[in-house]
Amino acid sequence: MPSGARILALEPVAEMRALLAAAAPSVALVEGAAESIPLPGASVDAVVVAQAFHWFDAIRALSEIHRVLRPGGRLLLAWNRRDESVPWVGAVGDLVHALEAGEPQVRDEAWRGALARSAMFEPFENAAFHHGQRLTHDGVLDRVASISYVAASAPSTRAEVLAAVTAILRSDPETAGRETVELPYDAEVMWAARRTIMAGDLGIVASVNLNGGGVPKPPALGTRILALGLEGDGHNEPEPVHGGPTAAVSLYAQEAIERVREDGHAAFPGAYGENLTLLGIDWAALRAGDRLALGDGGGEEVGDGGALIELTAYAGPCQTIAHWFAGRRIARISHKVHPEDARWYARVLREGPVAPGMAVRRIAVAVG
Known part of the structure; x- marks a missing residue:
């Protein structure tokens, strides 16, 4: 249901903004990054960060988000992670992780420490839940191909990864011979109010x-x-x-x-x-x-x-x-x-x- 809220999407990469403009033409696009948000102070009611906070320079981003939020405004962080405790999903994850080259990862949870090192927001609340997506084997391959590390790899590397995923799907007891499989996820959502204190003693x-x-x-x-x-x-x-x-x-x-x-x-x-x-x-x-x-x-x-x-x-x-x-x-x-x-x-x-x-x-x- 439409909320009536005006939505602004902040994105530093021109190609990604073009894709978003095509997918959601009603969303206003703003060029910028979390560490330097080109918006006035106290100008937004909520900031939503999905699948991205672990990439930020946390102290700079939190300071900027605090600046642009109105008093009482909320920050919401969300992640959707593959449940790699499932054997075939873990095997696919190993292929992807081999391409990560030391980049920040949500699973290392360094971002939790970053939140603890700042008191610009009230204590965070959180909710977690498990869910899955029903996909064909080709759908799983498309999903893996869309992962940034896979998509950005050399064509030969990408082909090798997708071939290895195909082999897993054809051989694992949970996926072999099945028309569709469930790709399981663990989702976590965290939210907190902007901490606002009237100037005084x-x-x-x-x-x-x-x-x-x-x-x-x-x-x-x-x-x-x-x-x-x-x-x-x-x-x-x-x-x-x-x-x-x-x-x-x-x-x-x-x-x-x-x-x-x-x-x-x-x-x-x-x-x-x-x-x-x-x-x-x-x-x-x-x-x-x-x-x-x-x-x-x-x-x-x-x-x-x-x-x-x-x-x-x-x-x-x-x-x-x-x-x-x-x-x-x-x-x-x-x-x-x-x-x-x-x-x-x-x-x-x-x-x-x-x-x-x-x-x-x-x-x-x-x-x-």
């Missing part, structure tokens, strides 16, 4: 990013905030260029990232070397001396609370990150031009753990 850690040095810093499941920085983090140009007690932690806001993206620059958690990306904290209200209490421990008066950090100074942009900016205009995140979108440095007053989803509370410095 309470927020969450949306992403924790660290590495041994250099940018961007990839997302992590969590670590500890130590006196001189995050455990496991480092700098290519250590103190006095980067790091040190007064610049132990680099902070940014997901809301600022999305504003920078709206201006046509590349931005995502960790892109500019920040360690913590926060969601919900009123960034424009921050002042040097403000403190941020992390975790359920609450304020600084709680002796056994979580980590406590104190803002020391804005983090000025440098040429190392200029390639992320259109026209290399790094002033877009300079506190002299856009203080509401600048990064902050902080010193560590109390060590403690940090992880995506952890609560953050701003303790404002007294003024006057």
